[in-house]
Amino acid sequence: MIPSQPLPLAEEWTDPDAYVEALLSFANSSAIFRHLCGGVHILDFLTREPDLYTSLLPEHWRTFFDQHDIQDILDLLLRDDIRPLLDQSREAAARGGESTAQWRGAPLPPLDLLEYIHQIRRLSLGRDFTPAQPGTPTIPRKIAVGMNVKKYHEVAHFSKYVDSLCDTVNEQRGDPITHIVDFGSGQSYLGRTLACAPYNRHIVAIERKHQFISGAKGMDIHAKLQEKKRVNMYNKKLVNCKTCAEPDAPAETDADRQESANVKADATEGPSDAAGGEEDMAMINVFRDISLAPGEIGFAPYRNVPKTATEEEVDPEKPRGKMDYIEHEIKDGYLEPIIKDVIETEPVEGETEAQGGSKDANVMVISLHSCGNLLHHGVRSLTMNPSVKAIAMIGCCYNLVTERLGPATYKLPILRSMHPRLTKDAVAYDPHGFPMSKRFEVYEHESGTGMKLNITARSMSLQAPYNWSKKDSEEFFTRHFYRSLLQRMLVDRKVVAKPKNPDNSDNLYDESTEPEDAGNPLIVGSLRKSAFVSFSAYANAAVTKLGRDPNFGEKVKAGMADLTVEDFDRYVKDYWYAKKNLSVVWSLMAFSAALVEAIIVVDRWQFLREHDSVKECWVEPVFEYKESPRNLAVIGIKK
Known part of the structure; x- marks a missing residue:
């Protein structure tokens, strides 16, 4: 399962360190990239003098764009094979003249524009998803309740991936995963799928919103992970009704008739009818919520009787996994108190706590689209907690990630006016923010030290x-x-x-x-x-x-x-x-922002690389980009 290359890169990259260096170098040296990704905002487009279009793009780029429809420009940026165009433009530049070749009825795109497109493409992470096994995984209808098409696709593929990763961890470490902790579980679609067949995993879902946990528990009942609480209703009017018969009662035997006759005779010899009614009433009030086994108090219990063990075992649809919920706001990656109090206190199957049956937990932390810094906490959990043996984290909402190194800088004075909308995050210096890795923190470039991305750049990285x-x-x-x-x-x-x-x-x-x-x-x-x-x-x-x-x-x-x-x-x-x-x-902003996402994801991978306790770490797509664009998972396995 471990890929041959730790990052999904273009074929030209054989050394991940060379790729990281090229990524950081381009992101901090290309003025047009820095301005497109973080230096401009669409609200300022018509309020500047001169306007942003004139200030931002070179004149020969604007001349080329004026000659083409926007859909043709999108094809050039995203879809067309630009290698022939690039070769022709380079040959013409080497001869000292302009190429006579054309593109869609007009001159070739400017050479520096083609070079820019080439750099963005070669440095972007690959997003093509190839399932380990053919076929599309499915989710039973009772578990898929509430999922839209996108969520169904994500959960179906990622749950299968996580289960396979558990097997890989067992092969690598010789120690099976006992619990899976789901960070920011929400409605627990992923956890519920993993707790049910065919995976049957033990899931610990951590979620800060009570209403999400409450809703998730309701869905667990539908999936048969939990039994619905039954409320035994007491109808006072039917206590003395002699004509109502138990609908599910078996046919009366001769012995039953004799016993009934004896009871009637006793009643005739006893106190008055009114007194007898009160006595019957008292008995029902005491025992109405008690489930009686066969032979108790002389009648067969056809209601409120729990299923026997044999009946449960033969039910093929009953999940053998388990869901535990913790209402908690995660503020860092330290999970040992939760692991100690919730996981390690559980007795081993077949043993009691008095026998010392609890065992050390082997935990995998997972998350499907954790917002902002929550994914940082999940990644750090692998290095901060002895009990956490592996992680599988998919991030989203990069706009909610905080900044650790302070504000970015820009070369164009017109792009350096006051933007209070950027101030709060930029000056926060949040220790949990971006970047995570030391390499990104200390990277030196002509504008200073450290890789910095403001909220505008991070917001653009969510485009698809x-x-x-x-x-x-x-x-x-x-x-x-x-x-x-x-x-x-x-x-x-x-x-x-x-x-x-x-x-x-x-x-x-x-x-x-x-x-x-x-x-x-x-x-x-x-x-x-x-x-x-x-x-x-x-x-x-x-x-x-x-x-x-x-x-x-x-x-x-x-x-x-x-x-x-x-x-x-x-x-x-x-x-x-x-x-x-x-x-x-x-x-141009949306196209360029693919590198912003690459920078954020590679930083998380680089953070894991820098810790000696991590044996294997990699990044790979785990479902289809067309169904869910944030499809890159950061994986880590501890030594």
């Missing part, structure tokens, strides 16, 4: 441009154009301040003195699909939502109150030329 269809991309571009155009209107109407363009000496992360500064924008968030049929519909929906802001709502409503549909249409007409420019920049 290789999954874009023509319809998808056009919708993205329209939404971003509408938002940047709305920002232009907010600036023109004095609702927010116009961005400043300070000198080089100014600090990008100085605190803003104006709370409504354009660098700290009003957040529109998600809107209904109907809001995107036109810009006027979008602007009205956005202004209505912004009007509810407790701090700036009244200012927004006052500043945008007298606008008409004609005003909105005029803005669209005046800035329509910028939509394609914005689309080009957004495409």
